[in-house]
Amino acid sequence: MLRHGLFEALLRTEPIFRNKEVLRPTYTPEDLPHRSDQINQLASTLVPALRGETPSNVFIYGKTGTGKTAVAKYVGKELIEAGKANGARVNFIYINCEVVDTQYRVLTQIANALTDNWNERIPFTGWPTDEVYAKLREKIDASGGATIIILDEIDKLVFKAGDDVLYNLTRINADLSKARVSLIGISNDLKFTEFLDARVTSSLGEEEIIFPPYDAAQLQDILKQRAGVAFKEGMLENAVIPLCAALAAQEHGDARRALDLLRVSGEIAERESARRVSEQHVRRAQNKIEIDRVTEVVRTLPMQSKLVLLSVILGEEHTQRKGLTTGESYDTYRELCKATGSDVLTQRRVTDLLSELDIMGILTARVISKGRYGRTKEIQLSVPAGETRAVLCEEPQLELACNARLPQQKLSAVL
DNA sequence: TGTCCACTGGAAGGGAGGGCTT
DNA sequence: AAGCCCTCCCTTCCAGTGGACA
Secondary structure, eight states: OOOTTHHHHHHHSOOOBSOGGGGSTTOOOSOOTTOHHHHHHHHHHHGGGGGTSOOOOEEEEEOTTSSHHHHHHHHHHHHHHHHHHHTOOEEEEEEETTTSOSHHHHHHHHHHHTOOOGGGOOOSSSSOHHHHHHHHHHHHHHHOEEEEEEEETHHHHHHHHOSHHHHHHHTGGGGOSSEEEEEEEEESOSGGGGGSOHHHHHHHTTEEEEEOOOOHHHHHHHHHHHHHHHBOTTOBOTTHHHHHHHHHHHTTTOHHHHHHHHHHHHHHHHHTTOSSBOHHHHHHHHHHHHHHHHHHHHHTSOHHHHHHHHHHHHHHHHHTSSOEEHHHHHHHHHHHHHHHTOOOOOHHHHHHHHHHHHHTTSEEEEEEEOGGGOEEEEEEEOSOHHHHHHHHHTSHHHHHHHHTOSOHHHHHHHO
């Protein structure tokens, strides 16, 4: 039967958002509060591009959600404008190395960004790498002026493909006659520089810009600025923005997190047809974001890790207490493997899988000594059992064990 | 005080699978 | 196609250990 007025009822409720898009991480705002130092620093490093000189390469470092990408894109946009106004040719190419993560793809991406003509594009596979490099050189030279290349999440590229690309790109100026290239590397992980050739490190790090985390007050400013555009007038209770800022400040001052919180709070309020967004909505949003994160992590776990995790959940259920020993969870795991027809790994391997789950924050495992009764790890689930179990149940192989459970007596005999 | 439990976690190495070169 | 190397996942082996208990 059709429910009449299903959408009418929803449409009648006053919308809370004016423009939700400005709260999304992909949005680059016109104005970046508390980042003027970094903007100026980057701009003054790049300004030689407008004078026909070669700008230094720049390395940008900062934790997630500190505005690195936004600042780089913002300065890029301004630079192109200034170039047009002053008759200087400036190319600005943004590459996210999490997506474009091999030498071939990076070079192709840059070359194709400099081509308007579809027929001249380099195919996504097929060419020898040195030929791509030669073509790229030719295109950069043909385009002339300055070409600024942003390599975002550059650590991902180095881990995946090594530093050959960076080595080649940092030396490309020597092979150019009419044009100049400078690189901006962005990373939230400093460790990756250990894997770089010393020549690449010194060349890439000619200039360094550090993005410190935002504190709670700065996050409030950011939220206020965006909330003004995102929400309709008077839709936020006074406590909402300070709370979002405080919660995000606890998590290493991540602006992305703060904006997510605000957006999800609004969505929850809207779904409930609430008149305004309240503190309660923020708390619920915090909870929802955390559960979504866990759900995503658990869903993408390899099969054996899922088995180990499920055996911890089942083990806690059956023993009716928090905190299992390694031996207990391994016994449950073995039963579970038999019940699902999976391979049984050794205890040694399972301890490693447990440690991995510990590092991911899905459970906590700490070494305790029970004296006479040996030394072991005490393993506790640190995520909601119900939701986690529901995600594990999605796996066809685990569905039965998850829902129908293991044979009761068999398990209790073991435990 | 020494014993001994139930492990921990390092080291070394096997083998499957993918990618690259020849 | 063959050979080689690398990475990942895993096993086997084993020395080491905190602290309750005799």
